[in-house]
Amino acid sequence: MRFDIISCQPDLLDSPFSHSILKRAQQKGLVEIHIHDLRKFAINKHGQIDDYAFGGGAGMVMMIEPIDKCISELQAERKYDAIIYMTPDGQTLNQRIVNQFSLMENVIILCGHYKGVDERVRQHYVTHEISIGDYVLSGGELGAAVLADAIIRIIPGVLNDESSALTDSFQDGLLAPPVYTRPAEYKGMKVPDILMSGDTPKIEQWRFEQAIERTKLRRPDLLNE
Structure with missing residues (x-):
């Protein structure tokens, strides 16, 4: 391009x-x-x-x-x-x-x-x-x-992991869900257990539900659209 x-x-x-x-x-x-x-x-x-x-x-x-x-x-x-x-x-x-x-x-x-x-x-x-x-x-x-x-950034080949752009906020009409990384616990603050479970279908469902909830709270206009 x-x-x-x-x-x-x-x-x-x-x-x-x-x-x-x-x-x-x-x-x-x-x-x-x-x-x-x-x-x-x-x-x-x-x-x-x-x-x-x-x-x-x-x-x-x-x-x-x-x-x-x-x-x-x-x-x-x-x-x-x-x-x-x-x-x-x-x-x-x-x-x-x-x-x-x-x-x-x-x-x-x-x-x-x-x-x-x-x-x-x-x-x-x-x-x-x-x-x-x-x-x-x-x-x-x-x-x-x-x-x-x-x-x-969404042109194929630009990002090393093309799926990253597809999971950004707004790509599916929703805000992105919360994300976490290491360590799993820091000063008493823990990563949700579901993300540590290794159960991919349940993790994806959790992310979808979190995306909907975050969109309801922060950008309800997106859901109305």
Whole structure:
């Protein structure tokens, strides 16, 4: 899978893709991540990519021309399955959306900044608008990293144990059950006996019941859905 991320602050994306699972996914050849500095497509020698909003108001707006130039250059090289715009008023990201994106081959992620992009970009270029939550960040770069991380980790071959991703929270509409590891007892706190029994069917049933109970307590809206 290939990600082309368009940003006016590309340095913000250096760290997330240079460590841990995301780094190994690239080393394995399972993922390509290309970060494009929007200022290379600026309208003048001063690197201008934004301007004042028509009609007045506070804040600057990302211009259509640099974005069009960047996207057009990328589309001249390959076909893209999605052009995703990271924006606070987009569809809230969830595991179902992540799963759908993970089946794609080539994806562009456009990082918003300032007061956002010229509306014509959203109308004529963008295919999906995604938010990572009901709050506002300084730019879309952190959101783009979150989205890419969520997608990449479920691509087959990225995790050493692929079944691990399938048992994550939200994959089956439930929160994950509690987990324990050694030691079996610490300062009087014991691991549930069922997990030490070796009875796999009973353990799985216990985990399922715990997942339902945890979801009822913490995210009852998931059960309603």
